[in-house]
Each structure stands twice: as C-alpha cells, then as structure tokens.
Amino acid sequence: MASDPRYRASVRIDLDLVCAHPDDLLTGIDGSSRMSASTMDAEDALLSLLDVAVAPGADHLVRIESASTAVVDSEWEGTSGGVPAGSSDTARVARAGARLAGIDWALNELFGGATGDATASELRQRTIIKGLVWNASVMVVDCLFDDVLHLADASGDHSAWRDTHVISQLPPQYATHYDRGFAQKFLAATIEVTSRLSASPVYPPTVAHELALKLVLDEAERNADRLSGDLPEGWREHLDTVLFQDLDVDSLFAEQDAASKRDAAAATPPLDFASWFIPYAHAPAPAPYASDDLKEPAGR
Structure with a gap:
C-alpha cells in the first residue's frame, strides 16, 4: 500500500518583540522550570518565554519536529531607565553591526x-x-x-x-x-x-x-x-x-x-x-x- 504523501517546509518567522518590563525578565524567572538566573542573560530569558505550537484542530495535519530560536538583534530600554544587568555585551555589539552593510558581501x-x-x-x-x-x-x-x-x-x-x-x-x-x-x-x-x-x-x-x-x-x-x-x-x-x-x-x-x-x-x-x-x-x-x-x- 502506497504511503500517504507528505509535504515538508522549513518556515522562518522574524518577530519584533517588545517587553514592557525587561527588568522583570531575570527577577521573575521560575527557577524550577528554567535555568538559573545566574547563567541566563536577558536575551536567553526572553527566548525562554517563546513557544511554537500547532493551532487546535490542526494536530492531524502538521507536526513540528524541531524548532530553534535566536536573538538576531536587541535593544533593552527598561522602564527604570537602565539596561538590565543580564543584557549581554554580545547583543549590544550585534546592534552596532546592523549599521555596517558595506561588508555583507x-x-x-x-x-x-x-x-x-x-x-x-x-x-x-x-x-x-x-x-x-x-x-x-x-x-x-x-x-x-x-x-x-x-x-x-x-x-x-x-x-x-x-x-x-x-x-x-x-x-x-x-x-x-x-x-x-x-x-x-x-x-x-x-x-x-x-x-x-x-x-x-x-x-x-x-x-x-x-x-x-x-x-x-x-x-x-x-x-x-x-x-x-x-x-x-x-x-x-x-x-x-x-x-x-x-x-x-x-x-x-x-x-x-x-x-x-x-x-x-x-x-x-x-x-x-x-x-x-x-x-x-x-x-x-x-x-x-x-x-x-x-x-x-x-x-x-
């Protein structure tokens, strides 16, 4: 018996995410369900809040086998006016890089x-x-x-x-x-x-x-x-x-x-x-x- 046809697609979705209270990312993490705040920076904390799911009722149509996320660029402006202590130097460097288009080639x-x-x-x-x-x-x-x-x-x-x-x-x-x-x-x-x-x-x-x-x-x-x-x-x-x-x-x-x-x-x-x-x-x-x-x- 011939198997049912399957269609595979790799989907990339770019999101602009805004966190109203970035200072709370590190202080409000549930340590029992996520890595300890001592090893997590603000970007990792934000990514840990994201999830990918299939819409209800479509479970029999599609299956997500793997999902990966990464911060491409970020800027942290907390409501207190400061940058969270966990905001990485790497993210700051990446933000500067968005202005240097001349060496993309x-x-x-x-x-x-x-x-x-x-x-x-x-x-x-x-x-x-x-x-x-x-x-x-x-x-x-x-x-x-x-x-x-x-x-x-x-x-x-x-x-x-x-x-x-x-x-x-x-x-x-x-x-x-x-x-x-x-x-x-x-x-x-x-x-x-x-x-x-x-x-x-x-x-x-x-x-x-x-x-x-x-x-x-x-x-x-x-x-x-x-x-x-x-x-x-x-x-x-x-x-x-x-x-x-x-x-x-x-x-x-x-x-x-x-x-x-x-x-x-x-x-x-x-x-x-x-x-x-x-x-x-x-x-x-x-x-x-x-x-x-x-x-x-x-x-x-």
Missing part, C-alpha cells in the same frame, strides 16, 4: 550565502562580526585623534610614539617617522578605510590604508575574545582574505635590517616608508590628504 562566503538564506543563528553571528568591525573602527579613529594631540604636545620627543594608543601598534622599526604630521595623514587614511567599510569597500589603495585596516581588524579580533557568543572559526582569516589584495604588509612587522629594508623598497609594490602613502597602480584614488605624489623613477 565579504561575509557571504563565510556563511554560505546571502542573508536571505541564513538561519537566525547565522544572522546573529553575521551582525556580531559587523558590530565588532564597526566598534573597532570607531575606537581606532577616536584614539588616533588623541594620538595626534599627544604627538603635537611632545614635538621633538622621538620616544613619544611609545605612549600613543594606535601609532604604537605600527611597525616599530619606522618609529623615527611617527610624528604629528604622519599621525594626521594616517588618521585621514583610517577614516577613509572605515568609511568604505560602511559603504561599498574596495581594496586599500596604499600601504598606509592597508595598515589602518589591519589595526581595525586587530581591534575587532581582540574585542571578539571578550564576548561569550560563538563566532565561526576563522572569521578573521576570512576577512583578511577578501578585504586585502595580499598580506604583504605583515612583513613590515618582522624585525628588519638594512638589507630587508632595501628589499621592501624594491618590492612590487614598494613597502618602504617613503611609499606608504603612494597609491598602488590601478587602485582607486585615496583622499588627497592621505596621498603622496609619485616618486621620481629610479635613475633620473
């Missing part, structure tokens, strides 16, 4: 497709990564403003770069060049890099822009280590692969002698300090402030 391969095909868990991970990059962009630029002021106040002090927030993370063998003028140009390059991340990014057009992008991703990776949420393995390496044409700038952080510095100058494209703000061939024109004139050809 770069994450498609990591998550196996565009956002329309993603599960709720993948959407959350995607927005967390974008939030990490967004927050790192803001932090690096903000700290560079402080670095410019510090180097301006310490004019003539060749060791002042050691007390900076961002400039001190650049290759130390070129530290003699890290003065106020350099910091201002590097700040302009960093702002340009981060603005392209939030719009429609292209490959960094100079060595300085590549270094700026590297420092932003370094900061994002450090912040990721502080979050409790899991992220896809290798997410940083993936961004390095798709956002850079190559990773030659990593060689600048290795200890160099006179010979290796000559090799850097002779590389294609050149990586010596004098070339840091010179646009790569066929690269989009960088901001005027962060761009140097082309050097005279050798031998002239």
Whole structure:
C-alpha cells in the first residue's frame, strides 16, 4: 500500500518583540522550570518565554519536529531607565553591526550565502562580526585623534610614539617617522578605510590604508575574545582574505635590517616608508590628504 504523501517546509518567522518590563525578565524567572538566573542573560530569558505550537484542530495535519530560536538583534530600554544587568555585551555589539552593510558581501562566503538564506543563528553571528568591525573602527579613529594631540604636545620627543594608543601598534622599526604630521595623514587614511567599510569597500589603495585596516581588524579580533557568543572559526582569516589584495604588509612587522629594508623598497609594490602613502597602480584614488605624489623613477 502506497504511503500517504507528505509535504515538508522549513518556515522562518522574524518577530519584533517588545517587553514592557525587561527588568522583570531575570527577577521573575521560575527557577524550577528554567535555568538559573545566574547563567541566563536577558536575551536567553526572553527566548525562554517563546513557544511554537500547532493551532487546535490542526494536530492531524502538521507536526513540528524541531524548532530553534535566536536573538538576531536587541535593544533593552527598561522602564527604570537602565539596561538590565543580564543584557549581554554580545547583543549590544550585534546592534552596532546592523549599521555596517558595506561588508555583507565579504561575509557571504563565510556563511554560505546571502542573508536571505541564513538561519537566525547565522544572522546573529553575521551582525556580531559587523558590530565588532564597526566598534573597532570607531575606537581606532577616536584614539588616533588623541594620538595626534599627544604627538603635537611632545614635538621633538622621538620616544613619544611609545605612549600613543594606535601609532604604537605600527611597525616599530619606522618609529623615527611617527610624528604629528604622519599621525594626521594616517588618521585621514583610517577614516577613509572605515568609511568604505560602511559603504561599498574596495581594496586599500596604499600601504598606509592597508595598515589602518589591519589595526581595525586587530581591534575587532581582540574585542571578539571578550564576548561569550560563538563566532565561526576563522572569521578573521576570512576577512583578511577578501578585504586585502595580499598580506604583504605583515612583513613590515618582522624585525628588519638594512638589507630587508632595501628589499621592501624594491618590492612590487614598494613597502618602504617613503611609499606608504603612494597609491598602488590601478587602485582607486585615496583622499588627497592621505596621498603622496609619485616618486621620481629610479635613475633620473
């Protein structure tokens, strides 16, 4: 006897949920039926209140075999004016990520497709990564403003770069060049890099822009280590692969002698300090402030 036909469908429903009293989520949990409040954050508490059921009278038509839920984005504004103690840092980062649409294309391969095909868990991970990059962009630029002021106040002090927030993370063998003028140009390059991340990014057009992008991703990776949420393995390496044409700038952080510095100058494209703000061939024109004139050809 032939079996009855069965039809299977995966249904994804996105809900905008508003909790009138978020402070009560953690304090009002029935500990006997749910996990203890000490291991639960506000997002988990809200998810624990959700249930999926079949409408009465339709039990013979459909059966729910599995159901999963995840918070993709959240913002907690309690009636008391504060954020509940259980509201996770991860949710805050995810909310920032909703504003960084410019690298969605770069994450498609990591998550196996565009956002329309993603599960709720993948959407959350995607927005967390974008939030990490967004927050790192803001932090690096903000700290560079402080670095410019510090180097301006310490004019003539060749060791002042050691007390900076961002400039001190650049290759130390070129530290003699890290003065106020350099910091201002590097700040302009960093702002340009981060603005392209939030719009429609292209490959960094100079060595300085590549270094700026590297420092932003370094900061994002450090912040990721502080979050409790899991992220896809290798997410940083993936961004390095798709956002850079190559990773030659990593060689600048290795200890160099006179010979290796000559090799850097002779590389294609050149990586010596004098070339840091010179646009790569066929690269989009960088901001005027962060761009140097082309050097005279050798031998002239």
